[in-house]
Amino acid sequence: MGLTDIGLDRDVTELSGGQRTKVLLTKLLLEKPTILLLDEPTNYLDVEHIQWLQNYLQNYENAFILISHDMEFLNSVVNVIYHIEQAVLTRYTGDYHQFQAAYEVKKAQAAKAYERQQQEIERMEDFIQRNKARVATRGMANSRAKRLEKMEILEKPKEYIKPTFGFKEGRTPSRFIVEAFGLQLGYDEPLTRPVDFQIERNKKIAIRGVNGLGKTTLLKTILGLLKPVSGELVKGEFLQVGYFAQEDSPSNSETALDYIWNEYPAMTNAEVRAALARCGLTNEHITSQMRVLSGGENAKVRLCKLMQNKYNVLVLDEPTNHLDVYAKEELSRALRDFKGTIVLVSHEPEFYQGWVTDIWNIEDWTTKIV
Known part of the structure; x- marks a missing residue:
């Protein structure tokens, strides 16, 4: 391992x-x-x-x-x-692709069955309404009414609440976001050899590499949350940086509503709720504490907070962890459309392929034998 x-x-x-x-x-x-x-x-x-x-x-x-x-x-x-x-568990035989095909067929069948029944109910109610007052047809109308009462009404198939993500763009920064000269990452001991690098405006960079080599350390050093072991890091001008951390505090007792509201007190209650709803969160999620939300729900709340402000640089540490398929696809689209700079740590090439401009492998910097 x-x-x-x-x-x-x-x-x-x-x-x-x-x-x-x-x-x-x-x-x-x-x-x-x-x-x-x-x-x-x-x-x-x-x-x-x-x-x-x-x-x-x-x-x-x-x-x-x-x-x-x-x-x-x-x-x-x-x-x-x-x-x-x-709240219904359904068993499918086969792999995920086979499940997808079978699920789509089942969903289409359920939608058609619901539509057919609604049309039948409408016809029966219309017949009852037109014929219940006439003596000659009252018996038939009553018969239809009894049939309608005994009918097992199908529920309308509910659509999964898909999130909608979008990041607001800030002002244009200087040409270079950061420049590193002889930079060594680490804590007490260096994790990397001295490296030089530049991050230019509007570049979208994915950082990959095996665990424990300093990917998160690199992000925190760029953000100024950690000091480098040695070397120099020069930041550009007019930076507006948004940061998505790998994990939330496990003791975060704020509700999702308060988590956003405390950061943006000028927003109304309705505006905060609408912003969270756009991220695919229900009223139950919105009023729950951050620490009791699932990993995916917690991540959506934290992404929602990022989306309320203007940034020209996004620093994202494994944002797809815990997210479901639909949320990943939507996040990938939103980041592709974002016009600013992105520095992303991810172990999912299929998530960022097609929109990043550069891929950095931190294994090339490490002092360890990989």
């Missing part, structure tokens, strides 16, 4: 998200369970170890139940899909 270099006596809370996931997976697999329960195991994992886990599960002798929004990973390891929608 590539954990020997971290120091086996290190406190787990000091590790990166990917390293912590690897420790948990190692512990789990050493227990040799008869059934594995895996809740979004690819979150925070680098590409190489997602592939490792994929191979492991493909050859796993026993059963496993897997929750994942990584469709490529899911499609490679499962042969049964259980789909939860509107």
